[in-house]
Amino acid sequence: MALNKLTIIKVGGKIVEEEDTLKQLLHDFSTIEGSKILVHGGGRSATKLAERLGIESKMVDGRRITDSETLQVVTMVYGGLVNKNIVAGLQSLGVNALGLTGADMDIIRSEKRPVKDIDYGFVGDVKKVKADVLKLLIDQGIVPIVAPLSHDGKGHMLNTNADTMAAETAQAMSEYYDVSLVYCFEKKGVLMDEHDDDSVIPQLDKASYQKYVQEGIIQGGMLPKLENAFKSIEKGVSEVVITQASEIGKGKGTTII
Numbered sequence: 001m002a003l004n005k006l007t008i009i010k011v012g013g014k015i016v017e018e019e020d021t022l023k024q025l026l027h028d029f030s031t032i033e034g035s036k037i038l039v040h041g042g043g044r045s046a047t048k049l050a051e052r053l054g055i056e057s058k059m060v061d062g063r064r065i066t067d068s069e070t071l072q073v074v075t076m077v078y079g080g081l082v083n084k085n086i087v088a089g090l091q092s093l094g095v096n097a098l099g100l101t102g103a104d105m106d107i108i109r110s111e112k113r114p115v116k117d118i119d120y121g122f123v124g125d126v127k128k129v130k131a132d133v134l135k136l137l138i139d140q141g142i143v144p145i146v147a148p149l150s151h152d153g154k155g156h157m158l159n160t161n162a163d164t165m166a167a168e169t170a171q172a173m174s175e176y177y178d179v180s181l182v183y184c185f186e187k188k189g190v191l192m193d194e195h196d197d198d199s200v201i202p203q204l205d206k207a208s209y210q211k212y213v214q215e216g217i218i219q220g221g222m223l224p225k226l227e228n229a230f231k232s233i234e235k236g237v238s239e240v241v242i243t244q245a246s247e248i249g250k251g252k253g254t255t256i257i
């Protein structure tokens with residue numbers, strides 16, 4: 001029997017921090033038919049609040065070094081401000097959104113990343129996504145809105161890259177659904193030249209990805225997105241697309257092959 005379709009949209013920090021772009025995204029998300037989940041970031045909003053509090057933000061390969069003060073900031077920003085703004089916005093559009101961190105209903109459990117060359121601090125590597133619980137919610141007509149926070153099951157929240165949260169959720173949900181994972185950000189897709197929006201790479205395979213990383217064409221925040229995209233395809237996700245938020249479902253952007 002063919003599996004039902006599930007669309008997982010990941011939306012990044014630049015879109016969620018601006019009222020107009022967020023409003024447009026929520027409108028576009030509300031029009032997606034069928035089962036869906038929204039995973040959001042908010043890195044830029046966390047960096048701004050940290051700055052106002054006099055806390056410096058450090059990123060390595062697109063991931064935040066999270067000390068205990070930074071963990072407080074990201075918990076407030078992702079689990080509070082950003083998540084609840086999205087939930088309220090979607091409710092106003094008739095979408096029965098439910099905001100969740102990984103701790104809520106134990107949906108996403110992680111382990112603190114071991115210290116190797118770099119100590120990322122309170123950053124979680126995802127160990128388990130409770131796909132069955134998310135499915136129960138979806139079956140009730142609820143639309144889960146997932147913040148980039150997981151927990152370790154011992155009482156600690158852990159900061160977790162939103163691209164990874166979306167990918168791990170997509171992989172786990174593939175047991176029950178035919179999953180499309182769409183990474184939405186402010187550019188039209190993965191670009192040959194970051195500053196030229198007309199240089200979209202329509203299809204990207206792993207060999208080309210590795211070559212572009214070496215050449216410096218792909219870097220920074222695009223790294224966790226693409227690492228997660230390739231892993232998702234390998235682990236049963238039907239489709240992974242990287243595109244501009246306004247072009248969801250229009251067959252544009254970069255498709256991972």
Ligand SMILES: Nc1ncnc2c1ncn2[C@@H]1O[C@H](COP(=O)(O)OP(=O)(O)O)[C@@H](O)[C@H]1O
Pocket residue numbers: 011012013014015041043062184185186187189190191192193194217218219220221222
């Ligand atoms: N080849 C590339 N094509 C598009 N963006 C790229 C590329 N290489 C690096 N980037 C950078 O990656 C960023 C997206 O990562 P990030 O800011 O983490 O996204 P998000 O909006 O999901 O939080 C882009 O804004 C861009 O600056």
Ligand SMILES: CC(=O)N[C@@H](CCC(=O)OP(=O)(O)O)C(=O)O
Pocket residue numbers: 011012013014040041042043044046062063064074123124148159160161162163221
């Ligand atoms: C560990 C880690 O890097 N966590 C990310 C979580 C937020 C995020 O991923 O937000 P964007 O999608 O807006 O980049 C961070 O704190 O920046």
